[in-house]
Amino acid sequence: MELAINNSSKTVSVSEEIFGREFNQDLVHQVVVAYRNAGRAGTKAQKTRSEVAGTTKKSKKQKGGGARHGALTAPIFTGGGVTFAAKPRSFEQKVNRKMYRAAVSAILSELNRQGRLTVVESLDADAPKTSAMVARLKELGCGRRPLLVTEDASENLYLSARNLPYVEVRDVQGLDPVSLVGADSVVITADAVKKIEEWLA
Template sequence: MELAINNSTKTVSVSDAIFAREFNEDLVHQVVVAYRNAGRAGTKAQKTRAEVNGTTKKSKKQKGGGARHGALTAPIFVGGGRAFAAKPRSFAQKVNRKMYRAAIAAILSELNRQGRITIVEAFDVDAPKTSGLIEKLKGFELGQRPLIVTEDASENLFLSSRNLPYVQVRDVQGLDPVALVGADSVLMTADAVKKIEEWLA
């Protein structure tokens, strides 16, 4: 299929398997959840009764004081350990490479069907200034949360976007499903489109 380049008579030829794929909601959901879980720290830690700092001396006599009990480090006492203490763990979920690439292609296809992908010949700023990027984005209708994808995001472009909380800049290598799903629209360079095709082929 052919995708039009903005403000140009040229078009870019793309594969139907990547930009006209059927949307698989279950697959996309699974990949997005797995991607977000992989970023979780998983560092929550609590102490068991064996680890809490406290005396292990018997708290009172065995007999004559009501219910019998031993150390005050038991979970039923204030300051005692947790019965089922949380320990550091990994939240990572296994996602096959084929599934990941298929999910990216499904998201791109859906964005294309909804007219939320804009392709340009090139996109960059001359200096690392936020005002310069804002001025350049005024020529496009990208919504509140645009995603800019270039073949190799320049330092000027990246630095210019840092003060704009809802504008994201990615190169093709840094493209991820969460950024694509969260964007109102995607601005791509023609070179980035070709590189994405090579990656997902």
């Protein structure tokens, strides 16, 4: 299949398997959730009644004092332990390489079908100027949250987009399913398209 290059008569020949794949919502959801979970620290920790500092001596006599209580470290008391205390754990979910690549291909294919994928010759900036980047994005008709993908993100491009809220710049190596799903539109260079094909092939 062919992808048209914006403001050019040229086209980029791409694989139907990568940019024309059927969208699999369940697979994409699983991969996105797994990717986000991998970024969770999982360091939350609370103390159980056995770990709270304090005596475990019975606080008052068994009978004649109203409710019957044991140690003041019980969860019912202020300063006591937590009933089902959270402990450090990993949120990692296993996603093999084939699933991950299939999900990224499915997202790219859906973006292409919806007309939210724009291929350009280049995104290089001559100087780090935010105003020039704003003008370029307006010319391309990007949404509020555009994702700019290049083969190797240059420093000028990164600095030009840095002060623009919701504008993300990624190189092919830093591309991930969460950034693709969260973008209103994806602007990608022709060289990056070829590199993505090599990666997902």
